[in-house]
Amino acid sequence: MLALAAIVMAEFTIPEEIGTNPRSLLLLLPLLVSIAVVYKATKVSRVSAGNFLKESALLFGSILVFIVITALVLAAVAWFVVG
Amino acid sequence: MLKLQKILGGVAAVVVGDFILLYIFFHTIFRFFTPGHPLGLGQGIVVGIASCIFFWIGWCMPLLFLVGLAGWFLPGGGYFVLKETGRALIIFVTITATFVAGLYIGSIGVVDPIAYKLWYVVQMMSSPLVAIIGDHTQGGGFPVYGRPSEMGQIYTSTAGLLNLLCIVNAVYMAYIRKTQDVEQ
Numbered sequence: 698m699l700a701l702a703a704i705v706m707a708e709f710t711i712p713e714e715i716g717t718n719p720r721s722l723l724l725l726l727p728l729l730v731s732i733a734v735v736y737k738a739t740k741v742s743r744v745s746a747g748n749f750l751k752e753s754a755l756l757f758g759s760i761l762v763f764i765v766i767t768a769l770v771l772a773a774v775a776w777f778v779v780g
Numbered sequence: 781m782l783k784l785q786k787i788l789g790g791v792a793a794v795v796v797g798d799f800i801l802l803y804i805f806f807h808t809i810f811r812f813f814t815p816g817h818p819l820g821l822g823q824g825i826v827v828g829i830a831s832c833i834f835f836w837i838g839w840c841m842p843l844l845f846l847v848g849l850a851g852w853f854l855p856g857g858g859y860f861v862l863k864e865t866g867r868a869l870i871i872f873v874t875i876t877a878t879f880v881a882g883l884y885i886g887s888i889g890v891v892d893p894i895a896y897k898l899w900y901v902v903q904m905m906s907s908p909l910v911a912i913i914g915d916h917t918q919g920g921g922f923p924v925y926g927r928p929s930e931m932g933q934i935y936t937s938t939a940g941l942l943n944l945l946c947i948v949n950a951v952y953m954a955y956i957r958k959t960q961d962v963e964q
Contacts (some may be wrong), residue, residue: 708884709883709884709887710887710889712886712887712924712929712932713885713928714928715926715927715928715931716927717927721931724885724931727878727881728934731874731878731938731939732938734874735871735874735875735946738871738874738946739867739945739946739949744864744866744867749870
């Protein structure tokens with residue numbers, strides 16, 4: 698048990714290997730989930746499972762769509778400028 | 781009874797406030813104070829004025845202070861004090877998971893009160909327990925660079941900022957309830 702705890706603790710002393718590739722941007726998604734869930738937890742008047750999940754999913758989706766639109770606009774601007 | 785509550789609130793506010801000011805800001809972040817050594821005149825004046833303000837906050841609003849403090853010590857703690865258990869649980873799990881994910885991605889080296897002062901201040905908003913990690917990592921014992929450092933700091937700092945949002949919201953909720961009680 699102690700050995701297992703030591704192994705788990707040791708995992709937190711070595712950084713993960715993350716390349717500078719487009720796939721690393723997927724790490725944004727868990728963060729987005731956390732932001733949507735916490736924000737909705739502070740905003741809904743009564744926390745009930747169905748309503749809360751629906752509201753959080755809606756916020757998650759709308760932020761994601763906005764990020765994708767922003768990325769597309771920026772990519773288009775870069776394409777026009779750089780060629 | 782109410783007066784005793786106010787006095788206790790004031791004393792607790794001074795103890796916690798002075799701990800934050802002396803240990804976290806003066807010692808860990810700005811490094812111009814060592815525990816056990818006497819304060820300089822300027823530092824003493826700052827601590828004195830701050831202590832009066834802390835006492836006043838604790839005296840005037842003991843419940844709001846307690847809610848804010850609980851929310852800072854443990855994410856969602858403020859809501860727990862207000863008996864909003866479901867909300868408290870969701871916030872605790874989400875913020876803690878985000879913070880731990882940041883530590884896993886970038887290692888505990890992303891919490892460094894010397895190299896990354898501003899990030900550290902934001903990370904401290906998750907919980908004062910972050911100071912324990914900061915004590916171990918200060919001085920660059922756990923070096924981390926590049927994308928893992930960036931991601932780890934973003935995750936841990938976002939957890940801190942989300943907890944700040946929760947603290948402010950819980951205190952506001954407590955204030956609204958208090959006002960409604962007085963009106964009734």
